[in-house]
Amino acid sequence: MKEFDTRGRSIEDSTIDPANVELLRIAKKDGIDTAFDRVQKQEPKCTFCEEGVSCRTCNMGPCRITPNSPRGVCGATADTIVARGLLQNTIGGAASHMDHARHVAILLREAGMGNAPYEIKDEAKLRRIAGGLGIEGADTKDKKLLAMEVANRALEDLGRQHGEDAMDWIKLHAPEERIDTWKKLGILPFGGNVVVNEGMHRRTMGVDADPVNIILGMLKTGIVDGYGGLAMSTDLQDILFGSPSPKISEAGLGVLREDYINISTHGHVPLLSEKIVDAAEDLEEEAIKAGAKGINVVGLCCTGIELLERKGIPIAGNELNTETAIITGAMEAVVVDYQCIYPGLVPVADNFHTKVITTADIAKIPGAEHIEFNEKEADKVAKKIVRLAIDNFKNRDPKRVNIPNVKSKVMAGFSPEVLVAVLSKINKEDPLKPLVDAITEGKIRGAVAIVGCNNPRVKHDFMNVEIARELIKRNVLVISTGCVATAHAKSGLMNPDTAYKEAGEDLQGVLKVLGKAAGMEALPPVLNFGSCVDNSRIGDLLKALSDRIGVPIKDLPVLASAPEYTTEKALSIGTWAVSLGVTTHINPPPRISGSQLVTKILTEDAEGLVGATVFTGSDPVETARVMIEKIEEKRRKLGLN
C-alpha cells in the first residue's frame, strides 16, 4: 500500500484546510501530537493486518497467512479470514448505528410518555411514519401517545428474533424490487440486533468458512444498517427535533469567536447537543458576567451537522479538525457523545485549558470529565456542562489563542422533502419531473453521493473535495454527508452564491432554475444532505427517483463514494449502498488485498448478486473519470444520450 505511506509528509501535504495548516504548525512548535503525527509513527504498517490475512479470533492463533502457512490453525484460508474480517468491521458499523437508533427511540418513547423534557417538533412526519407502520389512528391520535407507539414499534423492529418478512423500517424505506432481490438471496433482515448477533456468531472459529456466504452475510449487515440504523435514526430524530430545512451558516475553524466562550459539540447523536444549544442561550447572562461576550456553540463531526441542518449552528470542522480545534486555545469545552471521538483529544487538551466532557455511559475516556447524559434530566445536565465551560473561561490563556480566519458560507439542510418542496414550485403536480427531465435530457449526467470520513492516510479533505470538483465540472450533481459534507462546506462548494459557477454549464442552468424556485440566485452544486445517519435521505431520494422513472436503483446513473474512508460505519454504509444497487468507490481500500477471491466477489461478482460493485482509486481526477464512465454506461443502457 505504498501510495498511502505517510512518513515524512510535510504539514502542507497533510491537509488542504488552511486553518489546519496554521494550527498544525503551532502543534509542531509546541510538541503537541495529533492524528497527523500518529499516522506517520504507525509506518510501516503490518502487511498481514493491512491485507486482511491475520486472524486473532480464537486462541489457537494469532494466525497469519504466508506461502508457508496457507491456512490458519483451524484450517481457515486467506479467503475465509479476509471475508470474516470484513464482515466483522461491517458489523461494527451496523451495531453503532442501531445503538444510536435505539437511544433515539428510547428518548422518543420517554418523551411520548411525558418523562423527558423533549417536544415532538415534526408532528407531520410522526403521523406519516405512524401511517406507514399501519398504526391505527395515525392521523388523529394524540401526538405524544403516537410518538410512544412509533418508538415501541422501532424498538420491536430492532429486537425481533424471528420472522420471514422484512423488518418494518425496510418496508418503510426500501424499494420493493430490492426487498424481492434480498429475499431471493436470503439476506432480507426480519429484525435488527439479531443480524449483528448472527454475524458475530458466523465469524467465530468453526462457523462460516465460505467466503461467498460470508460476503452475503456482510450485505445483510449493510441492509440492516441502512434501515435499522440510518433510516430509523433519521426518522425519529426528525420527529423529535424537526426535519431539516435549508439554512445558511458558516463552516471552518474560523467560526470560533475570540471574545466568546466556545463550546463544541462533537459526536453523532444530537440528544444532548440540542439541549446544550438551549442551555447556552439560557445562560448567556452568566457568560457575560464571567467576562465573555456570550456563548458560541459550534459543531464538530456529525453531531455538529445535526445542529447545522436543524438550527443553522456553525460547523467548525470535520474529524481531522477535532484536535486542531483545541489547539486554537479558545475552546472552553468539547462536549462529546459517541463515535469518532479520538481518545487523542484528551492529551491535546492537556496542553490547554480545554475540558473534554464525555457524556455517554458507553464512551468514556481516561482523563476526560464524565457528566452522564440522562434523558429525563437532559436540561439539568446541559446546564451543568455549559456552566462548566463558563467557569473554565477564566483559565483561558489569551496569549495562546490562535483562531485562524478561515471560514466559508454554507447552505445546508437538504433532503428529499426539501427538494420536492423546491421542485413543486416548478411543477406542482409532478414535482420530480423537472429533476427527471434534467437527467433524461442530460443536463444532469448523473449523481454521486460522496460520503464518509477523514483519514490522515489521505491528504485531509483532498480526495473528498477534488472528486466533487471534477464531477460538478462535468455536470454530475454531488450530494454529500458527514465529514465529506463538512469538507465541501469548508471548501466553499456549498456556498450558493459562488459555488454553482464551478459547475458545468448545463448543471449551472439547472441549479439556477432550481435556485430561483427556492428564492435565491442558484442552488449549490453540492447538496448537504446532513450527517452520516442522514445517508438514509439519499436512499429515500434514490427510491423516489426510481419509483418516478420506473427503473430499479441499480440502473440509475448514480454512484456512491467514500474517498477518505475511516470508520466501520462508513464500511457498513457502503455495503448498504452496494446492496441497494449503487456501485461504490472506496478509498483507502478496505483490507481485502490478501484474497483474490474476496476482491473478485466485491469488484465483479456482486454485480450479478445485487447489480453493483465496489471499486477503489486514490487519484481524484482518475477516480472521477472512472465514475463518469460508469455513469455514461448506465445512461447508454437506459437509452439516454
Next chain:
Amino acid sequence: MKEFDTRGRSIEDSTIDPANVELLRIAKKDGIDTAFDRVQKQEPKCTFCEEGVSCRTCNMGPCRITPNSPRGVCGATADTIVARGLLQNTIGGAASHMDHARHVAILLREAGMGNAPYEIKDEAKLRRIAGGLGIEGADTKDKKLLAMEVANRALEDLGRQHGEDAMDWIKLHAPEERIDTWKKLGILPFGGNVVVNEGMHRRTMGVDADPVNIILGMLKTGIVDGYGGLAMSTDLQDILFGSPSPKISEAGLGVLREDYINISTHGHVPLLSEKIVDAAEDLEEEAIKAGAKGINVVGLCCTGIELLERKGIPIAGNELNTETAIITGAMEAVVVDYQCIYPGLVPVADNFHTKVITTADIAKIPGAEHIEFNEKEADKVAKKIVRLAIDNFKNRDPKRVNIPNVKSKVMAGFSPEVLVAVLSKINKEDPLKPLVDAITEGKIRGAVAIVGCNNPRVKHDFMNVEIARELIKRNVLVISTGCVATAHAKSGLMNPDTAYKEAGEDLQGVLKVLGKAAGMEALPPVLNFGSCVDNSRIGDLLKALSDRIGVPIKDLPVLASAPEYTTEKALSIGTWAVSLGVTTHINPPPRISGSQLVTKILTEDAEGLVGATVFTGSDPVETARVMIEKIEEKRRKLGLN
C-alpha cells in the same frame, strides 16, 4: 509466550491421546495436514497480535503499539486496544451462544405450534420454567401451547431493547445477591442481543476508550452469555429432548466400528443430530443391504456430548480428534452444525472417501456438501444425510481403515437435578445436606469446574487431564464439560468402576456413599456435566449450594478453569464465571500481556468488583497447587478446617 512455541514438537509431545498418536503417524506418512501441523507452521507468532496491542478496527490503521508509537492513530493506548480486543472476543462467544439459544427457541416454538416433528420430552421442566416465568396456567395448560409461550418469552428476552430490570433468564437462574451486585456496577442486562450490539458499538473507533469501563462491558457480556446463551439453550433443549440422566457409554476413537457405516455428528446444537440418531435406526435395513452390519452414529465435540448425556451415544472424541477421526478411514460422513468446525476437515476428508456435510445456513465450508437443516422437514433432512452416508460406504477403502483400539468406559449425564435425586436417597428432606456436610467437614475440600477446549498450542488433553488428577487426589471434586469432559472421559476419569480410586481417601469415601445411593459401587470423581452450554448446570449447582449454605458464590471454595482455552465462547463463559464470583484459571493466557492495566484489572481489581479474579498457569501441578491454595483460603474465611 515462549512456553507455547510448538515448533519441531514430536507427535508424542503433541497429544496424550494414544489414538491420536497412532493416527497422526499415518497423517505424517501420508502427508495429511492437521491442526497439529498447522500450529507449528504458525510459529513464530506475531507478538503484537499475541500481546493484544494491534488494532484494525478502523481504516486509519492497522495500528500497533510500540515504544515509538504509544498510541494508535486515533489516540487509543495499549490499554484501550487490549481491553477492546478482549471485549470483542467475549462478544463473539456470547453472540454464538445466544444464536444457539435462539435457534432452539424457534424450534420449540414451531414444535409447540405443531409445525415441526419434535416432541416435548421433559414436560415437568417445561412447567417448571413456565412457572418461573410467571406464565399463567403453567401447571395446567396444554403442553404444546405452553411450549410456544415459553419459546416466545425466550425470544422476547433475547430481543428486549430497553428496561431497568434483569432479563427473565437471569431472574430464573442467577442468585439475587449477584443481580444486586451487577445492578450496582451498571452491568445487569435487560435483554440479550442488545448487549452484543452495544458491545460492538462501544469497541468501534471513537467510542469507549476507558479500559475499566470496557472491562465492565466485558463482564456484562459474560453475564448475558451465561443466561441468554447457556442457560436458555440448556433449558429449552431439556424441554425438547429430555433432561440428561446418568448413562454409561464409551469414549475415544475406538468407538468407531469397522464393519459399520460410521456417521459422526459434530458441532453444538443437537436439533438435527437427535434426528440423525432416529434416522440411523430407521434405515438400518438399507445399511445392511449396502453390505454393512449397521449404522454407528458417534458424537464429536458438544453435539456429541448432547447425544451422550441424553441417549448414551458414544463420544468419539473432542476437538483435536475431529480431523484424526477422518484419518481412521472408516468415517462415511461427518455431519456438522456449527461452532468449532475446523475448515481443515475438508482437506483432510479429501484424502479419504469421507463426506463432510454442512447443515447450517450460517456455517458453510468450501468443498463440503451442504444439506440445509430445516426444522419443519427435520426427519426428511436427517434421512437424506444418513442415506448419503450409506451410499458412501461402497467408496470406503478397507486397506486404509485404521481404527485405534482405544476407548474408555464413561459415566455421563450429570446435572444438579441428578445430584439432588441421588442425594435425596440419603436425605430426602434436605438433599443437599450430605454434600454440604462433606464440604464443611472437609472430606470434599472444594470443587473446580474444568471446562473449555482443546488447543494444539498445548499438548492435547494434557492440561485438561493432569489438573483434574492433581485435584481429585487432594479431595477436590472436579466437574467438567465440553472438550474437557471428553478428555476426562477418554482418560478413564469418568469410569465409575475404577476412577474413584484415583481420588483422595476422603473424597473416595464420599463417592462410595453417593455411588451406593445411586445403585453402583461409586460415583466417578470427575462428573460429566455435559456440553459447553451445559455450563449453565454448574451455575445452577453453585446457586443451589450458595442458597443452601447461605453464603454468596464468591465465598464458596470453588474455582473454574479452562486449561486448553481456544474459542471466544470459552472466554465469554470464563467471563461469566468471574462475574458470578468464581475465580478462574485460563491457559494459554488471553491476549492481555500488552497492557499492565488490563492485566491488573482482571487479575487483581476484579476482586473488588465481583469478588473473583483471573489467573494463568501452564504447568498442571503448579496450577493445581495454586487452586488448592485458593480453595483453602476460601475455607479459612468461612471458618472451615
